[in-house]
Amino acid sequence: MPTEPRDAQARRDIGPVICYPDDTLPAPDLVGYIAARGSAHKIDEAIAAPREAATFRVPAGYFFRISSVDGPQVGDLNLWNADDLSERFYSGKTRALHGTHVTTGNRLWSSFPALRPMATIIEDTLSWYGIDAFGGSVHDVIGTRCDPYTHRLLAGGDYHHCCHSNLTRALADELSISRVEAEAHVHDVMNVFMCTGFTRDTGQYFMKASPVRPGDYIEFFAEIPLLGALSACPGGDCSSTHSSGAAACHPLLIEVFAPADPPAGWEVPAVNAYDRSHGA
Numbered sequence: 481m482p483t484e485p486r487d488a489q490a491r492r493d494i495g496p497v498i499c500y501p502d503d504t505l506p507a508p509d510l511v512g513y514i515a516a517r518g519s520a521h522k523i524d525e526a527i528a529a530p531r532e533a534a535t536f537r538v539p540a541g542y543f544f545r546i547s548s549v550d551g552p553q554v555g556d557l558n559l560w561n562a563d564d565l566s567e568r569f570y571s572g573k574t575r576a577l578h579g580t581h582v583t584t585g586n587r588l589w590s591s592f593p594a595l596r597p598m599a600t601i602i603e604d605t606l607s608w609y610g611i612d613a614f615g616g617s618v619h620d621v622i623g624t625r626c627d628p629y630t631h632r633l634l635a636g637g638d639y640h641h642c643c644h645s646n647l648t649r650a651l652a653d654e655l656s657i658s659r660v661e662a663e664a665h666v667h668d669v670m671n672v673f674m675c676t677g678f679t680r681d682t683g684q685y686f687m688k689a690s691p692v693r694p695g696d697y698i699e700f701f702a703e704i705p706l707l708g709a710l711s712a713c714p715g716g717d718c719s720s721t722h723s724s725g726a727a728a729c730h731p732l733l734i735e736v737f738a739p740a741d742p743p744a745g746w747e748v749p750a751v752n753a754y755d756r757s758h759g760a
């Protein structure tokens with residue numbers, strides 16, 4: 481251990497600065513979105529079976545809802561631009577812009593060079609949860625996804641129904657491509673309904689029983705045409721374990737809604753305006 485400098489405490493006592501103040505971030509017109517949602521009717525649905533994933537498509541300007549049915553269950557969500565899979569959900573930048581967990585009014589941002597809103601959260605029945613005494617909250621963008629590689633590293637053996645594999649199989653089936661090709665498109669997720677945080681003493685990623693109950697849902701507005709994949713995590717409510725067949729698991733319902741008219745004044749967001757020259 482290196483020796484502390486004499487002014488160690490003074491250095492620690494310096495206050496934090498928000499990396500990305502969001503007061504210049506264009507705000508979504510939630511009132512307009514919710515008005516358009518009022519006129520919408522259901523056009524499609526899919527079920528992510530326990531320890532499996534389902535894909536779904538949402539045209540730009542439409543809505544989709546993810547609901548808990550039957551029992552508490554966490555879902556791992558991937559999103560792509562349906563017309564260009566190289567534009568996909570960017571968990572890290574979404575976290576930098578909105579914080580570790582997302583809720584109503586937050587947006588899911590896409591990868592470089594587009595960096596634009598892919599989806600906007602318009603309703604979240606778990607928004608009451610807030611941040612608990614452990615620093616835990618719901619719907620994180622800090623986890624990655626359970627996967628067979630980390631499982632092998634830490635526990636040995638192969639488990640084939642981690643969210644990473646579920647998403648890979650579902651995308652391969654959706655696009656009629658090989659699992660090897662599909663795997664390259666699978667990315668860090670939004671953990672729908674999952675309750676997580678970082679321990680205060682060691683800074684480790686933790687999970688705890690999700691507060692989600694049947695009937696709870698989170699609803700999104702699709703800013704661009706979306707291809708989505710949702711895995712019903714083998715961890716179930718993530719109260720004890722994942723990456724195994726041990727936890728009680730339940731399905732998740734995905735529903736897609738078409739509005740009579742798109743929200744007033746809304747347009748598909750333009751891709752980021754940076755010229756990509758990266759200087760001289």
Ligand SMILES: [Zn+2]
Nearest residue numbers: 626643713714
């Ligand atoms: Zn998982």
